[in-house]
Amino acid sequence: MISELYEFKKYLNKEGIFFCFSGPVSQELLVEIGAILKQKIKLEDAGNSTAIRVFSMVVEQAQNIIHYSAEKCPKPYPSKAGEEISIGIIAVGYENGHYFVLSGNMIEKEKVSRLQNKLTGLKKMNKAELKKHYKEQRKKGPDYGSKGAGLGFIDMAKKASQPLEFDFKKIDEKFSFFSSKTVI
């Protein structure tokens, strides 16, 4: 790996990725990643509202990993027995005049079809339909098994400049790897 690390960096650069993290994602880490990204984007761009929009995508993606990743490791001290941290990948890049956020994590096989249907549905909606769906879903409250409000992907689709992209890769009999890309 040591000899390939530079190749890995070159590959990220080629893809326009300027930030990449793979490993255990905690709320504290999210705060720090968010702070660095906001600072960087404010300096190079467009200003505050783009920075906050990129930040908001990173928060939703990271909290999806925190809540739903099927791959976990024990939480380091201080923690209660049995507490775990979720593992996932988050990357942020810039291409064709737009920032984008990539995110990936393992999910249980049983969750694939429901998530796939939900995201396929969102992909077909225009901005007005997304707004309506967002408001209906917010009023209705979360679906069974949701740890948030069930609004994360709708919020991202609403704020994105292009339809959400996503992919499911079967890993073994129990798990798939879920990846998504949102363009700001």
Next chain:
Amino acid sequence: MDNLKLEATKYTPEIAFDCENHLLEIIGESYPENIAEFYAPVFEWLEAYLGQLGTQDVTVNMELIYFNSSSSKVLLDLFELLEDAVDDGKKITVNWIYEPEDEDTLEFGEEFQEDFESLTINLLEKSS
């Protein structure tokens, strides 16, 4: 009853609920990992406050720079509680305060306005 005062953290807003001056403020960023845990005492206080409130004018200032999608649901629940109180004869005004050029927060404010009839939600651009 006592005022409710929670200092802001990196991912939770400042809560400054003043029951003497009838000024309730939520200021900062909101994206806690465990949304219910943070907002439970806020709702508990609010319900007790609204229960004993007379006809005084109440001002609610919401000045959120950023909030995540699960906080958005909490805000809806909070406004529903306030609207019920207004329907019950209480005098409550919400000021939705946003930074200049922050279209997303403005849009959220507009969408909340559309969702509520008797609760007045003013959209105020923050003067820089």
